[in-house]
Amino acid sequence: HYFIQSNLSMWQDFNLLLQAKSKDFVLKVCHESMNETKSSESLEIISSTLECSDEQTRSLLGNLEKFITTVIQRELSTAEEIAALFPEDFHKSLGSLLTKITVEMLPTWRKSLKESQVSLPKLSSFSWSVSTQQQDTSNTPLCFLNLNIKHKSGMQSVNAHLTKESLGSLVAGLKQIKGQINQLTSS
16 A cells, blocks of 8 residues: 555645546546657646646656556455555546456457556577688688667567677677676675
C-alpha cells in the first residue's frame, strides 16, 4: 500500500474524471495519457470538458500515465490486482471504470511501452574471410568482416575491409573492452 499512500495528489487528480460526460471520454483521456506526444488541442478539449486548468489536465495525464506504467511494471493483469491499488475511500464507480479500462487496454499499452523503449543494437551474427584486394596491384591481404546488427526496426548488415594494421587495432581495442568488462564483473 506504499503506492497508495505516496500518491495522494494522484487520486485527487483522478477525481477530475468525475466531470467526464461519458465512459468513452474517460477512455480517451486514458489513451491520451499514454500518448508520447500530447497535443495542445487534446489538452484544451480535456481541460474544457473536465472544467479544469491546463495545469490540472497535465497533472491528471501524468498521474494516469504513472498509474498505468505502475500496473505494467508490477505485471498486474487482473481486475482484482489493479483495484487493490486504489485507496479504500476512492470513488467506487470511478475506480471500477479505471480498472476496467486498464484491464482492457493493458495489452495495447504494454506493447506500446515496449516498442517505445530505447534499446541498443545487438550483434546478431558475423562472418569474415581473408583475401587479397583485386583492384590493388600490391595484393595486400584484407579481412572482410560482415556484422549483422539487430535494431529495434530490423536487421542491418555492416561490412568492413580491414588491413592487417587496422585489424590489429580492432583486436587490441576489443581486448581492452574485455578487460574492463572482466573487472566490472569480478568486483
